[in-house]
Amino acid sequence: MSLRGTWYRWALGLWALVWLLVYMPGGGYSWHYFAHGSALLFDGSGASPAGGLHLYANYPGLQIGPVAFVGAQVLRSIGSDNGMVAAQFAMTAAGLLVLHTLERCAVLTRPDLLRRPTALRRTVLLGGGVFLVVWESLSVHYGHLDDVLALLFAVLAVRALIADSPALAGLCLGLAADSKPWALAFLPLVLAAPRVRRRHVAVYTAATVLLAWLPFVIADPGTLTAAQYTIVNEPSSALRALGVATAGTPSWDRMAQLGLGCGLGVLAVVRRRWQAVLLLGVGARIVLDPGVYDYYTAGLLLGALCWELLGLQRPVPVWSLAAFTGLHLAPGVIGDAPVLGTLRLWTVVLLTAGVLLLPQRWCAEGELPGSAADAIADPAMVSGDVHRLPKRFDMVSAERSD
Template sequence: MRHAMRPGTAAPARPLAVWAGLCLLVNLPGGGYSWHYFVEGSRALFAGNGVQPPGGLHLYADYPNLQIGPVTFLVAQVLRQLGPTNGLLAAQTAMMALGLLVLHTLHAILPRLRPDLAGGRARTTLTLSGGAFLVAWASLAVHYAHLDDVLALTFATLAVRALVDGNPAVAGVCLALAADAKPWAAVFAPLVLAAPRGTRRHAAFYLVAGISAGWLPFVLADPGTLGAAGFAITNEPSSALRALGVAAAGTPAWDRPAQLLLGCALGVLAVRRGRWPAVLLLGVAARLALDPGVYDYYTAGALVGTLCWELLGLRRPTPVWTLGLFSALFLAPRLSTAPAVLGELRLWALLLTAAVVLAAPRGWCAQASPERVVGDVSRVR
């Protein structure tokens, strides 16, 4: 059964594509800041004992600074065959295109999940929020060239679509691929609970099987792989973690597990309250609120979450959430150099967003769920 999009909600695809192209061009000079990690990591993974210290299945034990999943290194291995310059340019272009795929995917879900939408509100939200999102996405995809985060966020978005399309197994695979691309993406796992009741076990099975297939070979070959989770980065003066009162110079030992547990707990709570489109937003918010880093590219993950919530979770779509977090996380550091102010702003923007999403009156939220959509389509057929 095909669902036609109402005329008022037609996607502003061409303007956003042009804007994405401009963002790509602006960020190309001096771009690819972190691409060397993906080149070096993929070389070490596939060269095995041909590098020192050994790579292969010992990769994460011997190179704990590579907080990047094996799926990402597989993609990077293909791209780097094009050469240093062409491989990077191809990666940046492809990653920018995946940002447009994220927007297209969320928009494509609307007629299935939200047939009640009328007028241009969804179009306005997609245009304004999508424009801000692409600015932050260009920082992630082009300036920093963080292939792992790009893949994780893209797979998470495809998992949302698979749930709405009634494909829980595909949703589980996509969520597993997200975690296999970037370990922190495991915070999106609660999305499997949004699958129709009788099919959740299928989504959960493929999620667990996919994560096991990606990571278990490394753990079995070298138990030191588990120690890579303790790799520490600098606790920046403007981080939300410092604003919480954590003055440690680097990442505390409890921090990464706390990010995962808090993100999953908030995701489960969102599903239980009928706000499953907020799972991505809450998972990223938990990560950023407890993260010692303040890199620009973190913002892209938060905006994928706000877009999902604005378009799919709110009864009346509004770009306030995306534009608010974009201002607090991306624009503010360009307007102020006061670390304490930026840290407080970062922390409170994330906390207030999560609190309002979970505590918002039921009348603010759309009532459609994957289970209801699948059931409605089955009855029509």
């Protein structure tokens, strides 16, 4: 493709570089948690209290998955700053990879977009542009490698589902949860896989999660209590807007986040809108979380862009721009905490309702490659009921014959 045809990608790359430079002074706010945690995991078995496989039981404040600590261990060996600058550049590159992967997913599942590239480019440019502003806050200002990896692996899982690679999809879903536990809200993507592939995706997901977390649980059952770690319930949180006025995280909150996220994701899959699972999962986290950190918004913007590119019949960055305005811009101009909490709540509620209640004629085809195999395995096909063949059957068959 010519430079003229890819100008918007170069523009997004420069845009990411601009925001990297904006956030670098005073950046890496949370990177010390990753440097300290990875040191405790790999070198702290003799520390007091002990690290190693006792890490999560003895340091419950480190709400970071083991895969993120492995990544931090590699990065902190680069440079004299515990790898902070190397991590900032690596996570910036991950954001651009996420955008490229989503665009590639859109083209693969919907080749008709190549016949109307203006809508595709506009959505990637505008939706991707606001996404990168917040992504750089996540990557450079905060330095949250765990959230970066969770979102990156989630997008790679979507790509693997589209490529009809159930093992890779399950591996990526598992690695997302192994990077940050709240990524378990993306598990409904397992159900989005064609029926004949679903078990494989589920098995690989479960095996990947257990392989990472089970050694910690076996070595120290206190690992399970780490999920009870609490943070302050901020005055501007959506949780307070819902009427929960406790000073810290309620005991039921973490499970409620996962339950709501998975429930909404399952509903989206049932309604053939699996492309919205990321948006709904992160939205559930934001609505029920006592924190209001800006980097939470990066996941919501990623989910919004995934829905706009893959789920809408005609891509438009409405969800992205609404999420960016309500959750990122508003706190800069509104100083009233209860108002911000209400705005935070209703922004997510309206985005969620917009996904689930949108008329089907405005949504893209919800079938994934491999659905033709479901049709062949369906007893109705044996009886000759060809009208029940998925709409993508002919296209998938043609692709496999090439």
